[in-house]
Structure formats: C-alpha cells, structure tokens
Amino acid sequence: MHEHQDHIRRLKIAEGHLRGIQRMLEEDAYCMDVIQQINAVKASLNKINTSILDQHMKSCLTTAVRGDDADERERVLAEIVHLFEAVNKN
Amino acid sequence: MHEHQDHIRRLKIAEGHLRGIQRMLEEDAYCMDVIQQINAVKASLNKINTSILDQHMKSCLTTAVRGDDADERERVLAEIVHLFEAVNKN
Amino acid sequence: MHEHQDHIRRLKIAEGHLRGIQRMLEEDAYCMDVIQQINAVKASLNKINTSILDQHMKSCLTTAVRGDDADERERVLAEIVHLFEAVNKN
C-alpha cells in the first residue's frame, strides 16, 4: 500500500537518525545536543503516528462505526480514547 | 446532562486547586512544590478531557460517521486527528 | 516578590478561563471546543511552570549547587531530573 511504503520510508530515516546519535555519543558530543537530536527523532515518530491514525480513522474505524457489530464499534472507539489518554499524560 | 454535571464539578475542583496554588505563592512556598501542584491540576484537566472525548466518540462522532453527509464525516474524523497531533507534541 | 505577583495574576486568569469553560458546558457547547479550551488552560499553566522553573534555576538551584552541602546539591539536581521525567511521558 502506498501510504505504508511512506511510513516504512520514514521509519528507516528515523533509524538512520538513531545511528547518527550513537556516533555523537561515541565522539563525546555535548549532552544537550544529544538530547535535542533524540527529541527530533521523537518528533518524526509523532508525525508517522499522526499519519497512521489518520488512515485508521478513514478506514478501520469508519468501517467499524458504520457496521452492525455494536461490540466492535465500541471497541474501536474505546481504542482511540485510550490512545489519547496514553499520549496526553502531561 | 449527568456527565456534564460531573465535568463541571471537576472543573470547580480544579479552580479551587488553582486558588490554593496562589496562596502557596503568596506564602512563598518552595518553587518545585508549586510546579508539582500545577502539574497535578494539569493531570485533572487531562482526565476531564479524556472523559469528554469518550462521550464525544460515542455520540457526535458516531452519529456523524453513521450519517450520509460525507463532508461532515470527514470533518469529525479530521478533528480527532488534529487533537491527537496537538496533544502529542513531545 | 514581583515575579510571584505575575504568576498569581496568571493563575487568576486561568481560574477565570476554567469558569468560562464551566459555562460552555452548561450551555451545551460542542465537545471538541470544550476540549480545545481546556488545552488552552493547560498551555497557560505550562508557561507559568516554565517561568517558575526559570526563577528556581537562577535562585535556589544556583545557591545549592554553589554551596558546600553535597547532599543538598544532589537533592536539588535530582529534583530537576524527576520533573523532566514526569513531564516527558509521551
């Protein structure tokens, strides 16, 4: 699927970024610069997650909510609330 | 509505908490204790938001997604993605 | 102290904001608008916390780190690490 290809590509970039950060540590880079680079990786991961969620809402969630299985509907809606709860801790 | 009554009640408690924090500042409390109390208010606000979102998913969002207005459906789904994006910044 | 006066003033504004949100709920405002307003209050609280932390670093923390009490020094530094840990959960 096209969108998955894009997510895989972006995860590969994040992976390369993490390797670069290991080199920074080996070369004794300044701590605060390392922390900032790790935060940059986290920002990329956030964007990937937002994009996956966007897809999920338009496909799986829409199908479930429009479907006749009340349990499945409830499950899919509760997942979103739990995700929100998990990422909204501070 | 019962649930709204509960949210209003919890917002009133958060309000009282903020007043208590003002007193702490007037009495020159230790900075880190003030920061911790402000974080406790934020934690209460997060719980209220999770509860409002839960309600929203089961009512407005479900109605929109099951409805025939494709624009409205899209709008309601995009709102959730934007909310996630906004609270998932770090 | 001048800075505390400013923090108290900003907490009072946040308090008024929370009262406004209670009115929104009483008047059955749209859920997503309520969530957004609660997030706006959280953003104000974050700014107050950043300002209190800034003061703390320049006063208490600097005094402790420059002082001769190694335990106190350690305690004050550990507090910052714990705060970072607490607010950096997602």
Place this chain on the structure above:
Amino acid sequence: MHEHQDHIRRLKIAEGHLRGIQRMLEEDAYCMDVIQQINAVKASLNKINTSILDQHMKSCLTTAVRGDDADERERVLAEIVHLFEAVNKN
C-alpha cells in the same frame, strides 16, 4: 565512558525496535498496534534522555554553575529551561 556505552546499547535496541515496526507495516499489522509500538520506542527514548540529563546535571551543569564565568552559568541554566519548555508542550 561506561554510561555512554549504556546509552549506545539502548539506542541500538530502539533501532532494532524500529526495524520490527517496519516489518509489522509490511505484513499489514493492525494500525493501532503499530501506533502502540511506536509509542513504546518513544518511551525508551524518553528514558535514555532522562539518563543523559541526569549525567549532564551532575557533570557539565554542576561545573558551570560552580565556575566563575557568569555567562556560561546563565547559558547552561537557560538550556535546561528551554528543554523543559520544549518537552512540556501539552
């Protein structure tokens, strides 16, 4: 340095985790499971950052604050406040 070795080792594990997530996407795993795994990587990165910050406070920051260069002292303290601001956005 021993601690850096540990951080490098944990970054390598996070890297492997990201590769596993790419496989999940290739095998069309359920979106919400992918999002959860990406959040698990973020949680590991947060722990690495907390540990680097802890080291930084005890070494560079302590040295700077105990030193005689007022500009350097101010710079190092401001960095912590900016970091807090950056990770405390929600």
